[in-house]
Amino acid sequence: MEFADRLALPEILVGRRTRGFLWPGPPVPGERFASGRHSLFDGSFTWPVMVAKRTALDHNVGTLAAFAERHGLALAPHGKTTMAPALFQAQLDAGAWGISAASAAQVLVHRSAGVPRVLLANEILDAAALRWLAGEIEHFEFLCFVDSLEGVRALSEAAGAVPFRVLAELGHVGGRTGCRGLAELMEVAAAARDAEGVELAGVACYEGTREGAEEVRAFLRDLRDAAEAVAPHVPGRLVVSAGGSAWFDLVAEELGPLTGELGALVILRSGAYIAHDDGFYRERTPWNRLPGEGLRPALEVWAQVLSVPEPGLALVGMGKRDVPYDIDLPTVRAVRRGPAEAAVPLGGVTVTRVQDQHAYLTGEGLRPGDLVSFGISHPCTAFDKWRVIPVVDDDYVVVDLIDTCF
Structure with a gap:
């Protein structure tokens, strides 16, 4: 394409x-x-x-692009941070695989700008938006999350000539969206595998709702188990996605090996890194643990x-x-x-x-x-x-x- x-x-x-x-x-x-x-x-x-500040933006874009390349990760920076097509372009120019989105409205903006690959890092059940997407995905690559049988059904009912490629999302009790445990995820993955107009592409999670490094590691290992479990049911290359801007070093450590073990495309979705800050991310950036200048x-x-x-x-x-x-x-x-x-x-x-x-x-x-x-x-x-x-x-x-x- x-x-x-x-x-x-x-x-x-x-x-x-x-x-x-x-x-x-x-x-x-x-x-x-x-x-x-x-x-x-x-x-x-x-x-x-x-x-x-131009020098900071350029530095941050290049720094995370280099991090992803060193670890064999694909990068789909989360567009919700900036919703700025000019910055999307800078990220794509630096080697980003695509741009992530959080809603159908954001996907519409991404497509109006011509973003070639969009990962909707969220569930979507909006029938009108799905009908639009069903025709649009003939012209660009699209992935979205699913965490319920209802979500699979909504995708299947709206599907057109090109199937919706989905990532079964893993969550945790008290967290955000996502299946609560491997058994539930496998049930949703099986439904996606079998549904007309839907294609199971892999698994995903958002680790930022876990507290502390050990909880994050344990959650990412659960996602790795999920990836291994669904891999036999995925036609083509397995996709595994995670990663906000606070724990992408642990994503690289825990999920990066899947690129070799399963031949997976591991997609990092960090977004806030492009601007960084003087508060929340200054205190939580992985560069507080990594060598080098950081962001x-x-x-x-x-x-x-x-x-x-x-x-x-x-x-x-x-x-x-x-x-x-x-x-x-x-x-x-x-x-x-x-x-x-x-x-x-x-x-x-x-x-x-x-x-x-x-x-x-x-x-x-x-x-x-x-x-x-x-x-x-x-x-x-x-x-x-x-x-x-x-x-x-x-x-x-x-x-x-x-x-x-x-």
Whole structure:
């Protein structure tokens, strides 16, 4: 099957409705805006604004691509993190096998961009979406999860000329989706094997809901047992998939050997790695256990101090619409006090809470008008807050724009 080399990237327009940009005139194409080499601080932006650091993005894409290649893994980065076709393209250019998705709506975006292989890392029972997919999978490779007889039946009833290729998903008690145990998985796998319009392709899991390395290892070994059990019933090459951004080293250790033992295609689905962060993943990255530099935080949010109404308290114009707050609050990185002054590290100041449009900072040294940069935690709830994201070099000159499709 032949695929286009380049994705169909959405057209970006910068204008009055582009949040974070101060562009009051007629809208201009994003490419034209980026060619202007605007500084983040030259008056072309208003606050708050989230930016992505080019060197960090490039480093992270290359780092995980090299990790996957060293361990013989295929990489299908989870597109839900960014929903940015330009970043999908960067990942595919670096050797990614395909892009993962979490919903039928995301598959539609992936296909509109021309992603050649999509792994829907979730169950799908939406009859209308399945009817669309039944015709579309004649033109691209598609895999999805299944964890119930009802799911198999829904796929079978909607199938067209090309069968739906499925991965029987293994879960655990108290976890997310997935069959609760090998016996249940084998029942679902047998139904998929026998159903008209459905083809059993392998097994999958998500290990991120397990606590600690030993629980993760044990769960991945259960998936390995499941892979061995279903392998005789899979026509063609067995597919095995796992892997968020916190435990991909253990996925490589526990599942990587299946590439030789069973000739399996082992697909890693990490997504948050592309942006990394200054919170959740900084504390949980496998590079805390692996040698080498590891990943770099790529996202920053710049916001302005609006008020210092009492000693030790500063109010910044940045809130829940602008930064993630579902796991950790943002972290203070640096302050820039004037147009001619460079940003300097700022210690001893902490974000204590965020409201719709304000963040509360405790600590000394801030005054109204200061610009503060923040690191974020959990990039999967950062990209969705921004329609257009400036990409900046290390001097904060805009070199590109990212368009998101949430």
